[in-house]
Amino acid sequence: MAARGLGLLTSLPLRARRSQVQRPLCRLLSCPGTVAAALGREEQSSGSAETGSEDRTPKKRFSEVQKERREQAQRTVLIHCPNKISEKKFLKYLSQHGSINNHFFYESFGLYAVVEFSQKESVASLQNVTRTPSLGTEAAIPFRSRYFNLKLKTPLNQTSEQPSVQCRTQSSPSSKKLFELLCCAESVDDQLNTLLREFQLTEENTKLRYLTCSLIEDVAAAYFPDCTVRPFGSSVNSFGKLGCDLDMFLDLDEIEKFSTHKASGNFLMEFQVKNVPSERIATQKILSVVGECLDHFGPGCVGVQKILNARCPLVRFSHQASGFQCDLTTNNRIALKSSELLYMYGALDSRVRALVFSIRCWARAHSLTSSIPGAWITNFSLTVMVIFFLQRRSPPILPTLDYLKTLADAEDKCIIEGHNCTFVRDFNRIKPSGNAETLELLLKEFFEYFGNFAFNKNSINIRQGREQNKPESSPLHIQNPFETSLNISKNVSQSQLQKFVDLARESAWILHQEDKDRLSPSNHQPWGLAALLLPSVANNMSLAKKKKKPASERIKNLLESIKSSSTENSTATNG
Ligand code: GTP
Ligand code: MG
Numbered sequence: 001m002a003a004r005g006l007g008l009l010t011s012l013p014l015r016a017r018r019s020q021v022q023r024p025l026c027r028l029l030s031c032p033g034t035v036a037a038a039l040g041r042e043e044q045s046s047g048s049a050e051t052g053s054e055d056r057t058p059k060k061r062f063s064e065v066q067k068e069r070r071e072q073a074q075r076t077v078l079i080h081c082p083n084k085i086s087e088k089k090f091l092k093y094l095s096q097h098g099s100i101n102n103h104f105f106y107e108s109f110g111l112y113a114v115v116e117f118s119q120k121e122s123v124a125s126l127q128n129v130t131r132t133p134s135l136g137t138e139a140a141i142p143f144r145s146r147y148f149n150l151k152l153k154t155p156l157n158q159t160s161e162q163p164s165v166q167c168r169t170q171s172s173p174s175s176k177k178l179f180e181l182l183c184c185a186e187s188v189d190d191q192l193n194t195l196l197r198e199f200q201l202t203e204e205n206t207k208l209r210y211l212t213c214s215l216i217e218d219v220a221a222a223y224f225p226d227c228t229v230r231p232f233g234s235s236v237n238s239f240g241k242l243g244c245d246l247d248m249f250l251d252l253d254e255i256e257k258f259s260t261h262k263a264s265g266n267f268l269m270e271f272q273v274k275n276v277p278s279e280r281i282a283t284q285k286i287l288s289v290v291g292e293c294l295d296h297f298g299p300g301c302v303g304v305q306k307i308l309n310a311r312c313p314l315v316r317f318s319h320q321a322s323g324f325q326c327d328l329t330t331n332n333r334i335a336l337k338s339s340e341l342l343y344m345y346g347a348l349d350s351r352v353r354a355l356v357f358s359i360r361c362w363a364r365a366h367s368l369t370s371s372i373p374g375a376w377i378t379n380f381s382l383t384v385m386v387i388f389f390l391q392r393r394s395p396p397i398l399p400t401l402d403y404l405k406t407l408a409d410a411e412d413k414c415i416i417e418g419h420n421c422t423f424v425r426d427f428n429r430i431k432p433s434g435n436a437e438t439l440e441l442l443l444k445e446f447f448e449y450f451g452n453f454a455f456n457k458n459s460i461n462i463r464q465g466r467e468q469n470k471p472e473s474s475p476l477h478i479q480n481p482f483e484t485s486l487n488i489s490k491n492v493s494q495s496q497l498q499k500f501v502d503l504a505r506e507s508a509w510i511l512h513q514e515d516k517d518r519l520s521p522s523n524h525q526p527w528g529l530a531a532l533l534l535p536s537v538a539n540n541m542s543l544a545k546k547k548k549k550p551a552s553e554r555i556k557n558l559l560e561s562i563k564s565s566s567t568e569n570s571t572a573t574n575g
Contacts, residue, residue, distance in 0.1 A: 001105050042079065059347050059427045062340040066236070070228075071209070073214035075101070076116040077123055077146045078321055085152075087165045098122030104204050105165040108323040113150075113165075114208060120506040145218055166216050168204040170323065172242040182530035188440035188511075191529040199241045199357055204296075209235045212322045213248045219298045220250055224427060225402045226255045229328070230336060237339040238346035239356050239383055245371075246324040249332035250290060253277050283330050284308045290328065291315040334482050337414065337421045338380075341401070343482060348430060351396055351439055356386045358529055365533045366503050368496070375493035377500060381478050384462055384488065388478075389446050391465035397433045397442075399482055400465035404430070421482045441510075443529070451501055459487075493505035493556070507532050 060068075081090070087105075094115055095102060102116040117123060123146055132142045133149070173181070176197060187192040200211070209231055217229035233247035234240035276282050288306055294317055295304040302319040315328040329335075346353045361381050363369045370376045390397040407424035413419040424430065437445075458467035459477035463484065470477045472487065475494040480486040510531055525532055 014148075018293050020168070045502045056129075061425050061427075062236075063467040065343075069206070069210040069300050070214070070230075072116060073210040075118070075123065076114060076121050076207070077126065077148060078211060078215065079113045079115060079148045079150050080321065081105070081111045081113050081165075082152050085111070085165060090150075090543075093482050094126070097125040104168045104283065106170050106208075108170065108203065108321065109168050111167070112321055113164070114204070117209075119226065129508070137468060141297055143219075143297050143299060145215060145299050147215055152162060168202065170202075170205050170208070170242065172199050178533075179526060179530055182528070182533075183526055187527075188443065188528040189438050192358050192439045192443065195361060195529065196354045196357045199361065200244060200353070201235070201240045202243075203243060206235075208322050209246055209324065210320050212246060212324055212326070216294070216298070216301075216326070216328065219293055219301075222293055222297070223289055224250070224286075226254065227252055230337045232332065232336045234379065237342035237383075238353060238381070239342060240358070241357070241360065246319070246322075247325045247335070248326060248328050249336065250328060250330040251333075252286070252330065253333070279331070280313070281384070284313050286330055287313050287315050288327070290330075291328075292319075294328075297552050315360070333416045334419065337416060337482060340425070341423060342383060342387075344404070344425070345398055345428075347392075347427065348399075349433055351397065351437075351442060352386070352390060354439055355390070355442055355446065359386055359446065362503075362507065362529075362532055363500075366499075368500055368503065373491075375491055376494050377476070377489060377492050377496060381476070381489040381492070384481070385450065385460060386446065386462045388462050388465070390442075390448055391462060392449070393435055393437065393445075395433060395435045396465070397435045397437070399430065401463040402465075416482070419482045419484075440528075444508055444511040451505035451508050453501075455497060455501070544546065 014301050054264050091100060091103065091111070097117065098121065099118045100115055101118050103113060105111060105113050126148070127146075128276050129145075130148060130217050132140050134140070171177075178195070181198065181238070182191045185194050213229045213231045217227065220227050220229060228250050228251040229248050231246060231248050234244045235246050243278050254516055276285060287308060289304040291304055293316065294301040298304075298317075300321040301317050302320050304315060307316055312329055312332070317326050317328070318324070319326055328531055346356070359382055363377065363379075363382055368377055369379055369382070387398055391400055401423060404423035405420075407429050408422045409424070412425050454467070455476055457470060459470045459479055461468050462481055463479065468479075471485075474487055474490050474492070475497045476489040476492040478489045487525045511528075514527060514531070525531070
């Protein structure tokens with residue numbers, strides 16, 4: 001995953017051409033270097049372009065990406081290093097165990113190195129020369145993992161050696177830096193692409209995510225040899241922001257695939273197993289022991305919480321070395337399939353990811369989403385809403401899930417727990433959209449569309465790409481794409497939905513106002529996307545709300561008047 005810069009860089013001029021409005025050049029010159037520096041950074045790490053629709057790089061299937069990354073992670077080690085280290089000597093030392101494909105350093109309460117060997121055997125060779133530490137008063141639990149601690153026998157002489165390792169950042173830019181970048185952008189389209197570029201997972205961060213899953217798999221394998229720990233959710237669906245959690249699931253189905261199930265004559269062998277009353281209890285028991293294992297023996301796993309009574313039981317913990325907040329579940333193949341579907345949608349058109357990132361950031365800036373579970377809308381729901389909106393454009397930017405199902409062949413067939421999760425996985429069989437709308441227009445129309453959506457009676461359904469009558473009374477109904485009787489936003493309260501609607505209307509209004517004022521833009525005011533992300537926007541609005549009639553009503557009237565005047569204008573022009 002990690003749709004990287006190559007696609008974006010090649011698509012930028014096109015995007016800019018499409019954009020109706022170019023911002024004055026002075027905006028670009030007012031902070032020289034920042035945009036260029038950001039682009040330069042992008043160029044450095046644009047080695048793998050897995051998504052992005054306007055580049056000509058063949059797009060890899062989700063399963064191929066997963067397989068490659070997993071295999072890469074198994075050849076990789078994580079090393080906690082002394083702060084002063086000579087990169088050259090470090091690499092020379094490790095090369096004794098085999099050639100190194102790739103490495104990078106990062107900081108997270110200390111200096112860490114991620115080193116990818118060319119061969120898996122090199123990892124075993126390194127483990128063979130590694131000792132378990134003797135800790136004086138405390139005792140160490142011996143565990144031969146791929147997470148090491150490097151010590152220097154004699155500290156480097158700081159004067160004679162100037163060790164400098166370049167660290168790759170694992171965090172998104174500060175709000176100040178982001179506003180600078182956004183205000184220096186050329187157009188609203190450029191702003192959306194800048195936000196995507198700055199917030200998307202980097203190549204290194206993606207590697208670290210797969211490596212973390214692989215390290216957890218080593219621990220879980222103590223109980224379940226041959227198990228697989230797979231990442232899912234925003235770490236792999238191409239919509240992950242730097243700093244997002246790491247969702248992973250323990251896949252025990254793979255173990256079955258190793259058996260050949262040979263029935264010879266009248267005999268059939270089965271394992272003796274313990275039976276429990278339900279699948280849920282089996283899940284709870286498995287997660288309970290893996291949770292214990294992580295807590296007691298998992299190097300770097302801290303704050304382990306077993307949340308086994310949740311609808312979807314999980315073990316939550318922090319992986320200290322990578323800094324990831326991890327959620328481990330089991331039996332979650334449908335969620336993995338949802339991740340694959342979102343990955344496909346994200347790769348079909350380069351506007352999808354830019355729009356989703358902006359909407360996610362906008363929602364976060366106005367506290368519509370939260371990292372704490374509650375009545376808020378989730379990033380997953382927001383992504384599905386953007387997909388639905390893009391299916392509703394004319395011509396559509398994204399195909400419906402039912403259409404993707406009609407393109408599927410026998411290999412794509414997928415039934416999970418009785419749910420038909422089939423859709424085409426070969427990008428070449430999907431025709432690109434003929435829709436050339438700008439991101440600026442789409443952003444504005446997204447807010448207008450959902451600012452006026454009949455949430456009280458309609459449900460959002462990406463399978464059919466059209467509104468449907470709500471089957472139940474939850475304020476917000478978004479059909480689960482695969483478990484179609486479920487609502488993915490059942491938790492959202494009426495007041496949270498109202499807050500979303502109000503903010504959507506207000507944001508549409510701000511963008512429309514900007515359209516009017518664009519002949520006399522001020523260089524000192526945040527504009528476009530930057531204006532929408534400012535908390536003061538919401539504050540100003542709530543102040544206005546108190547003074548006048550409800551903002552929703554006010555903005556709705558305004559929007560209607562804008563709409564009717566634009567219809568009048570276009571009729572007049574046509575006439
Ligand atoms: P972040 O907020 O960046 O973590 O986004 P995310 O997409 O990873 O969301 P989250 O961590 O909440 O959930 C991980 C994955 O679980 C999602 O991508 C979905 O595939 C799945 N998921 C989340 N919520 C639901 C839900 O309500 N129903 C179903 N069926 N799947 C869900
Ligand atoms: Mg997540």
